[in-house]
Amino acid sequence: MKITLHSPLDMHLHLRDKEMLKVVAPLSSKSFAGAIIMPNLVPPITTIEQVKNYREEIYASTKEDNFIPYMTLFFKDSYDYDFLKEVKGFITAIKLYPAGITTNSEGGVSGLDSKDLAMTLEAMSELGIPLLVHGESNGFVMDREREFVTVYERLATDFPKLKIVMEHITTKDSAELLDRYPNLYATITLHHLLITLDDVVGGLLKPHLFCKPIAKRYEDREALLELALNAHPKVMFGSDSAPHPRSKKESCGCAAGVFTAPIALPALAELFDKYSKLDNLQPFVSDNAQSIYGITPPKKEVVLAKESFKVPSSYGEVVPMFAGEELSWKIEEVR
Amino acid sequence: MKITLHSPLDMHLHLRDKEMLKVVAPLSSKSFAGAIIMPNLVPPITTIEQVKNYREEIYASTKEDNFIPYMTLFFKDSYDYDFLKEVKGFITAIKLYPAGITTNSEGGVSGLDSKDLAMTLEAMSELGIPLLVHGESNGFVMDREREFVTVYERLATDFPKLKIVMEHITTKDSAELLDRYPNLYATITLHHLLITLDDVVGGLLKPHLFCKPIAKRYEDREALLELALNAHPKVMFGSDSAPHPRSKKESCGCAAGVFTAPIALPALAELFDKYSKLDNLQPFVSDNAQSIYGITPPKKEVVLAKESFKVPSSYGEVVPMFAGEELSWKIEEVR
Numbered sequence: 001m002k003i004t005l006h007s008p009l010d011m012h013l014h015l016r017d018k019e020m021l022k023v024v025a026p027l028s029s030k031s032f033a034g035a036i037i038m039p040n041l042v043p044p045i046t047t048i049e050q051v052k053n054y055r056e057e058i059y060a061s062t063k064e065d066n067f068i069p070y071m072t073l074f075f076k077d078s079y080d081y082d083f084l085k086e087v088k089g090f091i092t093a094i095k096l097y098p099a100g101i102t103t104n105s106e107g108g109v110s111g112l113d114s115k116d117l118a119m120t121l122e123a124m125s126e127l128g129i130p131l132l133v134h135g136e137s138n139g140f141v142m143d144r145e146r147e148f149v150t151v152y153e154r155l156a157t158d159f160p161k162l163k164i165v166m167e168h169i170t171t172k173d174s175a176e177l178l179d180r181y182p183n184l185y186a187t188i189t190l191h192h193l194l195i196t197l198d199d200v201v202g203g204l205l206k207p208h209l210f211c212k213p214i215a216k217r218y219e220d221r222e223a224l225l226e227l228a229l230n231a232h233p234k235v236m237f238g239s240d241s242a243p244h245p246r247s248k249k250e251s252c253g254c255a256a257g258v259f260t261a262p263i264a265l266p267a268l269a270e271l272f273d274k275y276s277k278l279d280n281l282q283p284f285v286s287d288n289a290q291s292i293y294g295i296t297p298p299k300k301e302v303v304l305a306k307e308s309f310k311v312p313s314s315y316g317e318v319v320p321m322f323a324g325e326e327l328s329w330k331i332e333e334v335r
Numbered sequence: 336m337k338i339t340l341h342s343p344l345d346m347h348l349h350l351r352d353k354e355m356l357k358v359v360a361p362l363s364s365k366s367f368a369g370a371i372i373m374p375n376l377v378p379p380i381t382t383i384e385q386v387k388n389y390r391e392e393i394y395a396s397t398k399e400d401n402f403i404p405y406m407t408l409f410f411k412d413s414y415d416y417d418f419l420k421e422v423k424g425f426i427t428a429i430k431l432y433p434a435g436i437t438t439n440s441e442g443g444v445s446g447l448d449s450k451d452l453a454m455t456l457e458a459m460s461e462l463g464i465p466l467l468v469h470g471e472s473n474g475f476v477m478d479r480e481r482e483f484v485t486v487y488e489r490l491a492t493d494f495p496k497l498k499i500v501m502e503h504i505t506t507k508d509s510a511e512l513l514d515r516y517p518n519l520y521a522t523i524t525l526h527h528l529l530i531t532l533d534d535v536v537g538g539l540l541k542p543h544l545f546c547k548p549i550a551k552r553y554e555d556r557e558a559l560l561e562l563a564l565n566a567h568p569k570v571m572f573g574s575d576s577a578p579h580p581r582s583k584k585e586s587c588g589c590a591a592g593v594f595t596a597p598i599a600l601p602a603l604a605e606l607f608d609k610y611s612k613l614d615n616l617q618p619f620v621s622d623n624a625q626s627i628y629g630i631t632p633p634k635k636e637v638v639l640a641k642e643s644f645k646v647p648s649s650y651g652e653v654v655p656m657f658a659g660e661e662l663s664w665k666i667e668e669v670r
Binding site: 140201210214250256 | 475533535536545553584585587588589591654658
């Protein structure tokens with residue numbers, strides 16, 4: 001059995017920079033036609049110059065592939081209309097992080113009062129720049145996303161023309177917002193379709209499955225599966241693939257992030273096949289994103305075959321999800 | 336400021352065996368007068384011969400100290416009255432593990448139907464042998480202890496003369512059982528008085544704070560603190576100190592357990608001092624246990640002083656809680 005995906009897109013990707021970028025960027029550009037590139041470097045991407053330089057760095061490591069890095073800025077409430085108008089040609093979206101909530105988010109937004117954000121968000125609405133949000137409060141780890149629901153509701157209501165993407169949603173509550181607010185969209189990761197907190201801490205502790213937002217309950221995973229497997233038109237695949245060297249994962253203070261970029265498409269094919277929903281994989285991994293963002297990625301055909309694929313134990317120093325395990329689908333050809 | 340504890344007891348302790356025992360047993364025997372020794376070795380302790388051998392092994396490593404290892408058997412529903420009567424002189428309690436719920440519990444009890452357990456539990460009631468229970472279901476990791484409440488209720492009701500100790504309780508629900516069932520008692524660990532799930536997975540992932548049962552919510556920790564700080568008469572200190580070599584903690588599949596034995600008394604003094612409850616430390620770490628179990632430990636005075644104590648980064652290969660950090664109390668003298 002085979003399927004061909006047309007121009008798959010990863011709508012939430014961490015490529016890091018320098019040596020790590022050289023290892024991981026080609027693993028995405030090989031099988032994806034494009035990806036939304038997260039801006040949480042150290043320091044974060046906040047200027048046109050940084051966007052250009054980062055884009056060049058990505059191009060340099062992906063030049064053999066037909067791949068568009070859709071660049072983003074790290075949200076600041078000081079961005080004004082003139083700046084945003086100028087930067088618009090270089091970016092696809094702006095990513096908002098509550099301060100300190102995940103890797104390299106120390107410079108994020110502390111209060112999330114609509115009034116404080118109004119100047120920037122109104123300019124973004126007018127210019128048609130989507131706002132991507134890491135939607136977690138600073139509360140108890142299992143409640144952070146649920147507590148953020150009211151922030152999403154306020155943002156969606158106060159800025160009705162702003163396209164707001166709830167990134168890497170992990171809860172039933174977030175899923176339910178999609179049909180209530182026309183301007184709310186969502187990305188869903190591979191790992192949140194597959195695991196719950198039980199997989200992280202229920203047996204042995206699994207640092208390579210430790211991520212932010214943390215995996216939640218079974219009913220939450222069910223809600224995400226329902227959206228993804230049916231290719232809900234407001235939902236896009238975003239891997240949130242987040243590489244860390246093994247030394248930062250298997251240590252006394254392990255960094256958050258699951259590395260899925262190189263195995264995402266085979267693993268998604270296996271999942272959609274399991275539920276007899278392979279027909280919905282194309283909209284989930286590309287068509288929905290094209291409609292929502294209004295982008296036209298380069299043509300790329302990825303042929304997946306239902307054949308055993310042994311996932312490498314690592315890519316450089318980075319351990320992927322399913323390291324050393326067998327998947328039942330593999331990438332047969334990219335053309 | 337100084338306090339003197341008389342014959343402190345650790346009512347839930349893992350000493351392991353062989354080389355690990357040689358490292359960790361003296362760290363408990365130095366400052367505790369006795370401890371309930373958990374039987375989940377490989378294979379588990381289920382015969383008189385094993386109890387005797389294990390006790391000898393512990394004595395060999397603790398002979399310089401005045402220390403009683405209160406031995407336990409690993410619960411089997413095949414233990415009958417005659418066997419229990421014979422074994423009674425060598426053990427203090429019997430520990431029940433639901434199958435597969437924690438380290439080396441594979442041989443535990445699968446069903447927890449009172450009828451299946453009746454022969455053994457009735458004999459234990461008659462012989463006055465306490466039942467110690469690891470109270471978790473096989474459900475979602477955050478619900479396992481809550482789901483076990485009905486099992487505790489059934490056991491307490493069906494065997495009213497059996498002393499049942501809810502080991503290492505971590506939830507408000509378990510705490511509330513104490514005042515509703517006269518034959519239910521509880522141990523509480525140091526780490527569950529200090530941490531919540533936020534400390535384990537809320538920031539960086541902390542494998543050295545990963546334990547079973549997993550640390551829960553803030554309201555759960557509050558309920559445990561309320562019991563311990565007020566030295567609720569049905570509550571005892573049990574460290575559940577559970578050593579693993581660093582290689583099994585900082586790895587791609589990390590074992591559950593926090594190693595607290597050598598730092599437990601200073602850390603408890605710091606905690607009780609912080610809440611101005613130092614007077615209640617003696618009943619929490621010894622008197623309550625003596626009353627509940629009807630035991631008389633050897634005389635041992637542990638003088639704690641409010642002076643800075645830097646916790647070692649490891650004891651052999653084992654990393655303790657607070658490794659490399661400063662505590663504000665230390666053990667000044669043991670006599």
